[in-house]
Amino acid sequence: MIEISTDDMERFVDRFSLGRDRGRGSQHFLRVKVLGGVINSEQLRGIAALAEKYDGYAEVTDRQDVQLHWIRSEDAIDVFSTIEKLGFTTDKCGQGFPGPRYGDVRNIVSCPIAGVNRHELINPYPLVKRVGEFFTGNRDYLDLPRKFKISITGCNTSCVKPEVNDLSLIAVRKNSDVGFTVLAGGSIGISMPGPRLARHLKIFVKQEDAFDLIRAFVEVHRDNSSRESKPKARFKWLVENWGMQRLREEIENRLGRKLEDYEGKIPLNGETEHIGVSEQRQDGLFYISIPLLGGVLSANKMMEIARIADEYGTGDVRLTPSQNVIIINVRREDVDAALAELSKAGMPVEGSSLRWTAVACPADFCGKTTGPHPKELASAAVERLERRLGDQLNGRRINLKISGCPNGCGQHLIADIGLMGVPVRAGDGVKQTFDIYVGGRVGPKASIGKLLASRLPAEVAGDAIEKIVSAFVAGGFQDFGEFCDAMGIEQLKSLIFENEKGGEEHGSFK
Ligand code: SF4
The missing domain is CATH 3.30.413.10 (Sulfite Reductase Hemoprotein, domain 1)
Known part of the structure; x- marks a missing residue:
């Protein structure tokens, strides 16, 4: 019998969760929510130490989380405490509930090079952080019909795959203003009505209004998406049934004001994977993108990335939606040495783009x-x-x-x-x-x-x-x-x- 103190219950309930595994001898996994993939060397070392206790490796997910397996239920409180000390929470992994209930707002996916990107219109990270922290453990939003996936991008590349999220904010310019336009209703899973790419809701949202808009969308999902059955409970089913005009009206009703039109095109280019070494917006600084096939990262490699990020950068690391890792803020004169160290540590920054x-x-x-x-x-x-x-x-x-x-x-x-x-x-x-x-x-x-x-x-x-x-x-x-x-x-x-x-x-x- 596992004993859980009332204090621990209050601290962890609604903010931490184990998911259920069914294979490879693992019974539980957990997904550390890394908002926008922003993580530092100390946090990476902490996760590496945790991974070391549980079979020695972690996975970077395509929502910029870190996933661990083989977590024993009797260790959950210790593991949650460690993750809390590192400044993270977990996803409500697995949604092990049979009905259309207890969906949460999943990790917000965002530009992995936010703030250092030479081409960004907006640094999306402050908004990502605010939104992520608002929804985490917020009891008003923990019983969504099903999960809700958000992406926020500050430039015109599609690294975050906006088209496959329930809600995506994409930075755009309108006249002299810089704000966001919106895609809604994407999801490529099999739940009804089948795979759908998100559609353009032709609105323009000022940066200062973006948080309220996101909250309105989540509330519309919470209060209107189907609770009849799990397959119909994703937001895309509601969008399919309502259409974009009704969706816009419902969001406007929720906000108590009209939304501004955006007649421009969605400015997205294709995906980019930030391959290899690239120049940052800051003079003399570079970021190094390390390819991880399938996002698999051993505890030892995490330690090495943390060390190299400290030695040649500022200890700042990013996880990408393509399951790779980026070290930012590497000085021009240190790039070659950092690459050599990565290679020595078994992470050569070379090979085809497929890596x-x-x-x-x-x-x-x-x-x-x-x-x-x-x-x-x-x-x-x-x-x-x-x-x-x-x-x-x-x-x-x-x-x-x-x-x-x-x-x-x-x-x-x-x-x-x-x-x-x-x-x-x-x-x-x-x-x-x-x-x-x-x-x-x-x-x-x-x-x-x-x-x-x-x-x-x-x-x-x-x-x-x-x-x-x-x-x-x-x-x-x-x-x-x-x-x-x-x-x-x-x-x-x-x-x-x-x-x-x-x-x-x-x-x-x-
Ligand atoms: S697609 Fe998702 S649910 Fe299906 S096997 Fe992969 S991890 Fe499991």
Whole structure:
């Protein structure tokens, strides 16, 4: 029996939570909420020490959290105390409730280089912090019909993938004002009405009004989204039923005033992964983006990143929505030394762009896959492509994202090449297969990926990826989206099934 004091109950209830794992021998995970991915070396060391106690590694998630597994329920209070001392709380992980209840506002995703970005219109971090702190543990907002995902971006790149959030604020200029315009109703999971990209609500919000607007959206979700069933309880279902005009009116009613129009376009370019070393807005300072395939980070590597960030920077580190880590504020004269240290620590800042763009979900911890683990698959695929295609991959825009199931935590539907795990019955057991999607993207031509092949046995998924990427490179394309548009889905299908008798999508794959 675990004893919990009344003090601990009051401190931790509503602000900390364990999630339920079902695989890999882990029973509980937790997700440390790192607002906007902003973390310092001391905090990173604290999380590394915690990870060390629990199998020695952590995962950077695509919502800029840090996820740990193998947490024992009897250790929860100690673990929560440690996280609290570090200045963090946790997600309400897992939503282990069967009905449409107890959803919370998830970690706010934001520009990983906020405040140092040479191109930002607004530094979004102060707003991210204010919003995140307001909703964390706030009992008025802890029983949402389902989770609510927010992104806030200060520039015109799509690192935060605004199109797949319930609510996204994007910095824009209107005449001489700088504020935000808004996308709403995105989510690429399977809940009803199925995968949807967020739509543009053509409003302009001044920076000083942004907090109230966000609160109004969350309240509209809380009070109006369906509580009839869990699959209908996401905000996108409400937006689908209401349409943008009614949504705008309801937000205006909640705010008690009219919203200002924004007639301009959404200024988003495509994704960028902040690859390698880049110049900051501050003279003489650089940031170094370290690629982590699938976001896996050992305790030892976290310690090394913290040390290098202290030695060559200001100890400030960022977690990215593409599951990478950035050290900021590195002096020009220290960049080479920092890169050498990272390389020595097993984190070379080199390789194809796929090392930065590959994303994969935590998969079999949640019990929905049988292996191979999407992170292992992503890692093996990237290494294989680099071996086969080498320098030919340089400078090309392409990403790979893998989810273990239709819930889409690995964002496979907004990937150039996206894989989704589908376990199928085989004799007395279960065999892991993957569906392959292509042509998903965010930015100016945002679209959901199209199904290219279904139920490919896991052991041939790497072959299929290689065939597609080889054709992309051989065709002389720089951008995978353009390659997809030029080829069309049927030609791409024939590419990967060229050795398959009759071009069948199911069965053996060579
Ligand atoms: S996509 Fe599916 S398998 Fe992967 S973490 Fe999410 S629920 Fe689990």
